[in-house]
Amino acid sequence: MVLPEMRTSGLSEAERCFEILVEFVKNYHVQNLLLDSSQAEVEVGEASYNALIYNVSMQLKETRLKKVARVVSSNVKLEEMAILVQGQVLENNPATYQIQNFSNRDMALKWLTEPAYIS
Template identity: 35%
Template sequence: MILFHNSILKLDYSPATDILDVGYPDLHDYMLSEIKHSIDILIDTVKNYDVKKVILDSSRTVSSVSSEESREIAVYLASGLMKTRVQKVARVQSPSSDIEERAQGNIRHINESIQLPFQLQNFTSKEVAIEWLKA
């Protein structure tokens, strides 16, 4: 069931599997404040529904922001998820090598600077990511 949908973010929740499917937003510098606001809505939704498993689908994400701005959004999202009871986050990779290289750098930065209380793994396919979340 769709819990929230705007031009930036779509939150599709499956109560049977307790998986929240999130289409990772396109990143454009003129939208950064709206993206952060949408992440706040995502975090509130995770808290309100006590979601334990999240899939972040980056397979269609477009990015035109700097590395620093991309990292800022990734850290903002990870910090927000730390304040919830999420146990597993599966990230579906982007087919764009540029976006994926930046995302991997962001993940390394987060793992080095923040002790994440949840498991985080990358996947090339959504089906495999969902199987990992269900396990």
Template identity: 35%
Template sequence: MILHRDYIIQLDYNPATDILQVDYPDLQSAQLSEVRHSLTLMVEAIRNYDVKKLLLDASSTSINVSHEESRELTSKLAADLASTRIKKLARVQPINLRDEARAQENIKDLHKAGLLPYQLQTFATRAEALNWLTRD
């Protein structure tokens, strides 16, 4: 069931599996405020539907923002998700290895800061991510 759809993001929720699937939006400096707003809508949907499992698919995401902007966005999203009842977050990594290295550095910083009270795993494919999310 589609909870929200716009030109930035689509929130596809399956109540039977309690999994919200989201294609992570492209990150362009000119659209960063819209992306922030869309991610806020995603967190609100997670809270309103009491979602426990989230799949963020960044496999086709293009990242054209500074390292600092990326880190700030990641930190805000992690903190916002920590205020929900999310238990598991599965990431599908971007194809671009530079973008994935940046993401892994951000995730490492979040772990060090203790900002990840939920399980977080990164996968090469959506199928692997869904498999992990459906296991209890």
């Protein structure tokens, strides 16, 4: 999934995109998910971004998801926010899926096809 643009004026659209994503993962028992942030545009406040991504991540913990591969952005600020949220999600036990960041889709897809190991 290519991440939707997140702008203050269209934040509800991004929220709806993520709601659809979570519904899809739940309804189709998705185990591996590729999120492509490489072209993501985020023009919302840090608190709004963190709250949205944290909530989506916590909802995904209630699914059969095993692995999330994320293609990173060249936007340093976006990556700082993403790493912060990832840390918060992983700290909230129990860890139900693995998250890895990658610089390109090929590496991400390779990792997704390997067996998942949750400690």
